[in-house]
Amino acid sequence: MTIGAGPRGPGVLVIEPMGNAGRFLVEAAGRLGLPLYAATRKDIHDGYPDRLRSALAGVCATDLTDTPRALADMEAFCRQHAIAGIAACFELFTPLAAQLAQRVGLPGNDPLLARAARNKILMGEAFAAAGIPAPRWTVVHDGAEAHRAARSRGLGWPLVVKPAEQGGSWGVSVVDGPDRLASAVGAARQYTYAHPHGLKLDARALVQEYIPGAEYSCETVVADGVAYPLPVVRKDTTEGRYRIETGHTCPSGLSAPLARRVQHTAARAALAVGVRNGIAHTELKIPPGTATPYVIETGARLPGDNLCEIIEAATGVNEAVAYLQAVLGRVPDTVASATDAATIRFLLPEHGGVLRQVFIPQTPGTHSELHLRPGDTVPEPADSACRIGHVVARAETVEQARGLADQVAARSRVEVG
Ligand SMILES: Nc1ncnc2c1ncn2[C@@H]1O[C@H](COP(=O)(O)OP(=O)(O)O)[C@@H](O)[C@H]1O
Ligand SMILES: [Mg+2]
Known part of the structure; x- marks a missing residue:
């Protein structure tokens, strides 16, 4: 079924553009003068924010959890609208995007490997097969x-328990001893279906060796199998049992050789999970005293957390534009045009409850956004769903950008009752 305007191609079909990076895809399509189409379920489309709905050239309404039906509906839509590229936005639909691209003969990722970019068990196997440093x-x-696994595999303490298929740190625990291991496995196995499509998840859990050290992320755009590294970002997280991102900074502050090593390892991870015409978001940690980035995970999608905005503010590179170029089979534009810095800081609550008040001061060089409003329920700070808002700071240097963002965060007031 088609909702909205008739054929206007050639354009790009995005499999579920709702979510953080969807906004950046919409802007990027505008810059490239490309019609953007969405594949989603009708009731989910009905709930899209106006800005997203009005930006779409058309919608393929289908059931994305029913693979044969979704592929048939989307294939017909692609032919009708002269679709020239397939993009995914939600990590869980990246394998579906690879299958569709193959079926309609458009540039895309390797459908046989694509599930490894979504499922951390298959991902671990792909990294091991490619000899990529990973826990x-x-x-x-x-x-x-x-x-039994903690004892026999000699993984040591702390160790990490996480769901095979999930994101946003949902169900991920760093466990410092045997007492909390069973409850961590229960927390990791609680997700059987993903919101909002109701996609069935692999509800198995992984127990992983803990990798100490600072954390980074790095996107790799791949066009016709050629990897183009994108800027490295420093990622800050909470300590302790639940590791939630508290912010990101670009550039990373790493020395140039180490940043290149991070980019190289991230590119290997992207290729190992079959990214051929697309983008991958890879997270890595570098143990203290070493120069070896370990890959924590990779996903065949744009980054979340407004990282597209942070990276463009710091370097001038628009990752969403590069991604659309790659899925169209074009050479992506990845050359930096700026040497500035940008930081995003998230406001997290100390505990769950109801948001009573929130205040973020306005400071030159920064802007902020609220994710929750007074009266909203604030989840316990166990994953990224608890974020109350964020501040973005732009400056000439990393120190200035981080300092500005920290200042605004320190002067913000969050009251949860
Ligand atoms: N093996 C590990 N060693 C150290 N920290 C880890 C490990 N696995 C996960 N973490 C921490 O937990 C966070 C969330 O885990 P991740 O595997 O990225 O799951 P998600 O898909 O939910 O983002 C990571 O960003 C990192 O801070
Ligand atoms: Mg992660």
Whole structure:
């Protein structure tokens, strides 16, 4: 079924543009003069923000959880609208995008490997096969199995328990001893279907070796199998059991050789999970005293957390434009045109409850956005769903950008009752 305007191609079909990076894809399509089409479910489209709905040239309404039906509906839509590129936005639909691209003969990722970019068990196997530095891991179904694995695999403490298929740190725990292992496995296995499409998830859990050190992220855009590295970003997280991003800064502050190593490892990770015409967001940690980036995960999608905005503010590179170019089979524009800095800081609550008040001061060089409003329920700070808002700071240097963002965060007031 088609909602909205008739054929206007050639354009790009985005499989579920709702979510953080969708906004950047819409802007990028505007800059490239490309019609952008969406594949989604009708009731989900009905709930799109006006800005997203009005930006779309047309919508393929289907059931994305029913793969044969979704592929048939989207294939017909692609032919009708002269679609020239397939993009994914939600990580969970990146394998579907690869299958569709192959079926309609458009540039795309390797459909045989694409599931490894969504499922951390297959991802671990792909990294091991490619010899990419990554934490050691094992699959577990319950607490008893996790105890046996922790002993027999010599993973040491702390260790990390996480769901095979999830994001946003949902269900991820850093466990410092045997007492909390069983409850961490329960938390990792609680997700059986993903909101809002109701996509069935692999509900197995992984127990992973803990990699110490600072954390970074790096996108790689790949066009016709050629990897183009994008800027490295420093990622800050909470400490302790739940690791939630508290902010990101670009550039990363790493020395040029180490940043190149991060880019190289991220590119290897992207290629290992079959990214051929697309983009990958890779997260890495560098253990103290080493120059070896370990890959924590990669996803065949644009980054979340407004990273597109941070990277463009710092370097002039628009990752969403580069992604659209790659899915169209064009050479992506990845050359930096600026040497500035940008930081995003998230406002997190100390505990869950109801948001009573929130105040973020206005400071030159910064802008802020609220994610929750007074009266909204604030989830416990166990994953990224608890974010109350964020501030973005732009400056000439990393120190200035971080300092400005920290200043605004320190002067912000969040009251949760
Ligand atoms: N093996 C690990 N060693 C150290 N920290 C980890 C490890 N796995 C995950 N983490 C921490 O937990 C965060 C969330 O885990 P991640 O695997 O990225 O899951 P998600 O897909 O939910 O983002 C990471 O950004 C990192 O800070
Ligand atoms: Mg992650």
